[in-house]
Amino acid sequence: MRRPNLAGRHLRLPALRLLSLTALAVGSLALAGCDSTRDALGITKKSPDEFVVVTKAPLVLPPEFGLRPPEPGAARPQEVPARDRAAAAFGGASTDAAGQITPLSRTGGPNATARSAGEQALLQQARAGNVDPDIRRKVNDEFTQLAERDSRFVDRLMFWQGPTEPGLAIDPAKEAQRLRENAATGKPLSAGTIPTIKRRERGPLEGIF
Structure with a gap:
C-alpha cells in the first residue's frame, strides 16, 4: 500500500495561499484606482467650489405685517441673483x-456710488x-462675416468645377463633318443646319460625385 505524498501537499498549500494573496492585492489596487471606488471609500478629497457657494441674505424685519404668506419653493425677495x-x-x-x-442703466454711465x-x-x-451701446450688434456682424467667409472656402473646395449653364452648344464632331461635306460638294460653309447639343440642367449633387 502506497503512502500519500504529504510533502507535495504541504508544498502546494503555501503556493495556493501565496497566489490567493497576490490576486487579492491586485484586485484591491484595481478597485482603489477606480474613481467611483475612491469616492465611495472617501479617499478622494472634495473641496467646495468657490464659484458655486451661495450666500443667504440676512433676515430683516418687514416694514409692515400685511404681507402675503411665503410660497413653498418660491424665491425669496431678499435673494439677489x-x-x-x-x-x-x-x-x-x-x-x-x-x-x-x-x-446699471442702459443709457447712463457706470454707477459711481459706493x-x-x-x-x-x-x-x-x-x-x-x-462702452459702445451697439457693441453686441458689431460683434454679431463680425462673426457673421467670418462664418460667410468660411462657407465660401468650403464651397470652393467642394464645388471646384463651375456650374454648367443649361442651353445650346455646337456639336463639334457633327459640325466638322458638315464642313467637310460642304467643302467636298462645293457648297458654302454656311449652308446647312448647324448641329447643336441641348444641355440639360444638372442636379445639385450631380457635379460632386
Whole structure:
C-alpha cells in the first residue's frame, strides 16, 4: 500500500495561499484606482467650489405685517441673483445697506456710488465708461462675416468645377463633318443646319460625385 505524498501537499498549500494573496492585492489596487471606488471609500478629497457657494441674505424685519404668506419653493425677495452680484462686484451696479442692488442703466454711465478710489481708477483704466451701446450688434456682424467667409472656402473646395449653364452648344464632331461635306460638294460653309447639343440642367449633387 502506497503512502500519500504529504510533502507535495504541504508544498502546494503555501503556493495556493501565496497566489490567493497576490490576486487579492491586485484586485484591491484595481478597485482603489477606480474613481467611483475612491469616492465611495472617501479617499478622494472634495473641496467646495468657490464659484458655486451661495450666500443667504440676512433676515430683516418687514416694514409692515400685511404681507402675503411665503410660497413653498418660491424665491425669496431678499435673494439677489448671482449675475447682479457679479455686476456689483465689478462696478456695474451699486449695493445699498439693505443688500439691494441697483443695476446699471442702459443709457447712463457706470454707477459711481459706493466705490473706492481704487475701484474708480481700475474702471477708468479699463474704460468702463466708454462702452459702445451697439457693441453686441458689431460683434454679431463680425462673426457673421467670418462664418460667410468660411462657407465660401468650403464651397470652393467642394464645388471646384463651375456650374454648367443649361442651353445650346455646337456639336463639334457633327459640325466638322458638315464642313467637310460642304467643302467636298462645293457648297458654302454656311449652308446647312448647324448641329447643336441641348444641355440639360444638372442636379445639385450631380457635379460632386
